[in-house]
Amino acid sequence: MNVIAQTEVTRETYYGISSVEKVLFYFLAAVAILVFLFGVYARFARYAEGDDDPFPRVDDLASRVVAASKIVLTNEKQFNRDLYGGLMHAFIFWGFLSLFIATSILAFDEYAYGLVFDASFWHGDFYLAYQFMVDAMGLLFVVGLGMAMYRRYWVQNERLWGRHTSLEDTAFVWILFLLGLGGFALEGIRIYATGMPEFEVVSFVGYGLAMGLGALESMGMSESLATSMHWWAWWSHSLLAFFFIAWIPYAKPFHMLSSFANVVTRDEKTGKRLPGVPADLDATNAESIDDFTWKEILDQDACTKCGRCSSVCPAKASDRPLDPRNVILDLKSYRESLNAGGEERPIIADGGTSVIDAETMESCMACMACMDACPVEIEHLQSFTRLNRQLVDQGDVDSNMQDVFQNVMQNGNTFGDSPRNRADWADELEFDLVDARDEEVEYLWYVGDYPSYDERNKRVARSLATILEAADVSFGILFEDEKYDGNDIRRIGEEFLYLELAGHHVESFEACDFEKLICTDPHSYNTFENEYPEVDFAEFADDPMMPFEYDEYWNQRGEIEVLHWTQAVEELVQDGKLALSGTELDYTVTYHDPCHLGRYNDEYEAPRELIRATGCDLQEMPRNRADSFCCGGGGGGLWMDFDEEPKPSEERLREALEDTDAGAGVEKFVVACPMCMTMYEDGRKTGGFEEDIEIVDVAELLVEAIGERETAGLE
Known part of the structure; x- marks a missing residue:
């Protein structure tokens, strides 16, 4: 054997192995491969036992x-x-x-x-x-x-x-x-x-x-x-x-x-759109592990325990009881225990022996950081939403959220204020707003709950109205026909209330004559752009509990352009309709990417272009764009109280003042989301940053840059 190896440029494959041993080798190889194939078959056979997934996965x-x-x-x-x-x-x-x-x-x-x-x-x-x-x-x-x-x-x-x-x-x-x-x-x-x-x-x-x-x-x-x-x-x-x-x-x-x-089977729009629910009230969400779809079971098996989702989760960083990895793996462990003859338990409940505790899911901010970080494309938010819907079905919902649901059902907004007061924020403007229900407009502006009722965000709404007026474009609002968009209560699990709101709004939109729909809030933008077109309204139109008769898909082909206001105004600036040339605001600022505008919809540049157009010195935080750290307001966090240290908003403000290149020289913390405005104004107080930094919206910078603060009622 040695002679062959030394004289010919090759080697003997089975050097030193006898013919009998080669037969034994082949036998063991065959056994190993058969055991492997059987195991793979058994694994994939389990997926066939899961529910059908609502989205196409193998098209x-x-x-x-x-x-x-x-x-x-x-x-x-x-x-x-x-x-x-x-x-x-x-x-x-x-x-x-x-x-x-x-x-x-x-x-x-x-x-x-x-x-x-x-x-x-x-x-x-x-x-x-x-x-x-x-x-x-x-x-x-x-x-x-x-x-x-x-x-x-x-x-x-x-x-x-x-x-x-x-x-x-x-x-x-x-x-x-x-x-x-x-x-x-x-x-x-x-x-x-x-x-x-x-x-x-x-x-x-x-x-x-x-x-x-x-x-x-x-x-x-x-x-x-x-x-x-x-x-x-x-x-x-x-x-x-x-x-x-x-x-x-x-x-x-x-x-x-x-x-x-x-x-291979990932959904390109995962998270930004959620699966619908059937009109059949007998359908269950997460009463048992059998309610999970085959893709959600595959998610569980795909988890490598790498912990990347855990390391970027703002809820975990704030010591809330959520670890995205553990939720996925807890479900997997429970499923495997049942396969081994284990005892059945509630999937999710408020305390007790459930697989997942209600407080764990209440902690989720629906920011999608876990999904963005996952190297194997696990769709955490799909399973999390299923769990939240089960909580709603069971009535195991945080009392603060129950109040929000009640406010929306009775008054159409999360504040519980009268719908007649929805446009009162505009009273201090020096011009009148157009009623889009009566006049044809280019832009139908969905203002949103917080810009309509929250005092701090009313200033943002007036700033944006002034900007649109200064650009001399035709725009109007729905006044009392505008209700809450439903994005976040859907992520908390209140699907049927979301459907009521969606049906009301598409009927209102259909009754107006407009070209583009623009939104103040990225949350509204996301649900109008990605979720309303997915709803089969015909399935629910005949339900006497649903306050709408609309029985078609809305904007399924994208005939109506839906925009966040920064995208619309950036277009106006590029078209020369809003003069900002030569503008110089002598501020050092940093910008926070809202989750629903950035990670959800990949819009990072429009707000930045507008900030730069004002002349401000924009300093980026280390965590920016897709790596942005959530304010803590998403997924119902805006309305719930948590024992957390530090608050996500406080951590983010600390990052702005300590980790950016400008450090304490950052004067203004710029946002483009009403929820972010609310959370950071709160974090500025609770974190002791009131003397260190100011929270402003991009719209407030712009209205100052064009010299229209007085017109916006901000003086």
Whole structure:
């Protein structure tokens, strides 16, 4: 055997293994593959038991697979906010994939090409290139695993540990590490045992190990001993590999398959739109684990426990009892316990023995930071909304939220104020507002609850009205026909009240003659743009409980352009309809990206362009754009009281004053959302920042820049 290895540029695949042992090897390989296939089948069979998903998940499958492959192969999500983690995962992924491809090539050469042509292409230059690449990628694989072990066990990165951390996590990384090291050890022993052929230098890691064995000759190392060692190493490595293959579908390694499937079946609009509910009142949301859709079950299996969602969650950072990872994994653990004959429990309830506690879900701000950070595209908000709807069904809702629901049902707004007072905010303007119900307008302006009733946000509404008037555009409002948009109560779980509001508004919109719908609040913008067009109003129009007769889809093809006001005004500035050239406001400011404008709808630049147009010096906070830190007001946080330290708004203001390049030189904290305005004004007081920074809306900067503060009633 040694002569062949030294004179021909190749090697014997089963060096030192007898014919009987090869048969045993094939048998064990077949068993491992069968166990693997059965496990994969059983896993995917479970998804078929889940409810149908309301959104298309496998349409245009080829394009989905291509797009998912790009995401997975580039590791782009792993590099998001974490260079070390990105490199670590890329090394492991590409190393593992390369070794798998290399094994497949070897199998093809021996069992396909060899049988057909009675020859081998695994020699000469191909062999040399093959061996070099295997060593290079195998080294990356081992280095990546070393980085993972360093982060997990030496640094003990906090987000990698939690109540769902288990022995399987340790076994997963150690088995891969031992497979990587074992492969190199096996190679080094073989090279030494076959007389150190010069061409094997291309296997630079294995050759280096072989040289190390040569240095031990004075201690009794010899080619015959190495041959014996090779036998033991070969079988140890093979048995560990077979165990790993068979183990994949039954533990954490399954994420290698489920994660890819999860990326393939993701919804591009996830979070910004939510699944509807059937008109059938007998339908349940989360009474049992069987209510979850197959995609939500796949989400649970795809979770790798990496903790990225936990590390960016503002609720967790504020010590609220929410950890997005734990919610997903708690549901998975409960499902698996039932499969093993465990006792059924309530999925969610206010205290007791439920799988998820009501307070956990009440803590969610619906900011989508968890989903943005997740490298495997888990759609947390879909499952969270299902849980919230179950809370509403059960009546286990925070008392403050019950008051909000009551206010909306009785008066059409979250304040409980009279609908007749909805446009009173405009009384201090020096011009009259047009009633869009009576006159044709270019812009139908949905003002929103807080700009209509909250004293601080009324100033923002007057500023925006003045800006639109100064641009000499035709705009009008709905006056008392405007109600609360419903975006946040939907995320809290009050779906039927949301449907009532949506039906009322689309009927009001249809009765008006306008070209564009603009919104003060990003929350309103999101629900009008992404959710109202999804509602099948015909399914509910005949329900006597629903106060509308509209029986079509609204704006499903996007005939009506829906805009956040910053997008509309940026267009006016670009078109020269709002003169800002030469304007100079001598302020150093920072800007906070609202979740519903930024992460939800990818609009980051329009507000910034308007701020720069005023002449302000815009200083970015470290967490900006998609990485923005929620104000704490979303998902009902605006209306609920939490025992939290620090408040998300306080942490964000601290960041503005301490972590930006301008530091304490930041004079104004600029927002583009009424909820953000409310939360940050509160945080400025509770955090002791009243003397340090001022909270302003982009509209207030603009109205000052055009010299119309008095017209807006702000003097």
